Amino acid sequence: MEISDLLLQAANLMLTGMVGVFIFLSILIFAVKGLSKLSTSEQSPEQPRVKSKSQRQDTSGVPAQHVAAISAAIAQFRQNN
């Protein structure tokens, strides 16, 4: 085959290839954006629930003052015995 024919084919391939790569990855950009929108819209009602859960954990845990009092008592007990 003539080199000029090959060159023409290569140029053609270069153009279609680059256009192809850009189209494919651009579609992917929109798909990823859609994905993140989907997951954030599903997450937003969940977020307060997560917060309240962590708050509940705080209140259900032993308060810091109690912890201090108990550890002080244990220390005293160990000293005395």
Added chain:
Amino acid sequence: MDGLLNLWQATGLANLTFPALSMIAVGCGLLYLAIAKGFEPLLLVPIGFGAILTNIPVAALAEPGGLLYYVYYIGIDSGVFPLLIFMGVGALTDFSALIANPRMLLLGAAAQFGIFATLFGAILLNFIPGFEFTLQDASAIAIIGGADGPTAIFLASKLSPELLGAIAVAAYSYMALVPIIQPPIMRLLTSEEERSIAMPQLRPVSKKEKVLFPLMVLGLTLLFLPAASPLVGMFCLGNLMRESGVVDRLSNTAQNELINITTIFLGLAVGSKLAADQFLTVETLGILLLGALAFSIGTASGVYMAKVMNRVSSNPINPLVGAAGVSAVPMAARVVNKVGLESNPHNFLLMHAMGPNVAGVLGSAVAAGILLALVG
């Protein structure tokens, strides 16, 4: 006396030819680069040693009946080894930087211009006497610009098996040379001001997005580019195993044992293609030249694309991150980080560069799929 003569005939000394000896020297050179210089040692040690084994006279390890012949036949001729490695790479890849900032995919796409421009360049070389690259050869050579070893080997094994040795050696050598090839181009094309641009912090990405991402990429490949599905499919499988979190054992195997075992045999099989009659040609010189060109053009087009995006976008984009679009994960991203720190010591670009970096892996797999579909 006859016995002694026969014994002499069976020695390497009696059968060693100059081309075989030069290829053994090339193998030793690769071993030197790997062991003393630390250039991609995981691959260059088995490739270099494979090259030596292949060129041992009489033993004929790379001829039908020899070990290396079968390793090549089973692993590379069939396309299995590069795909297994790609699965491991998928299991090693964290897409969160890309999911947080999907526009970085454009940089991964722009850097693939290195591939397609080199394709044109390879055909141009045909004007020089001694070069006779077909369109298949040119495509296989051009994929070196994808800076992705398994993709290059996969495509070369499908399009131009006789050039595979030189293409694989060029691809892995230039990947090791990324820290030397890229920075001058990056500095040349950007101003000090541009290099010190800080980018906003990336948002955290939910697990759900990370799990759905590989499935979505697979879906798009299925719809638009089935020719890329061997590469993209195995990559997505590895990534899904990683992100789903329910098959940690499989994910760990793909990331460690499987990729390591495959790497040993892949290297040996590539080495088996470094026989004197295939490697010591003027075409190998052309391939090495075109490989460097492909890397440089890919880097430059990534940087230019990032510059354009920085002008258009509301969020600032440091043009340096465009250079990471040529995959070569994670070396290219580290290079971006290093060059960025030279201009602004408080500007850590590593995470921002990981986005285009993994986009480059997808981009080169897509480019390989396109080449397979159009030329294969």
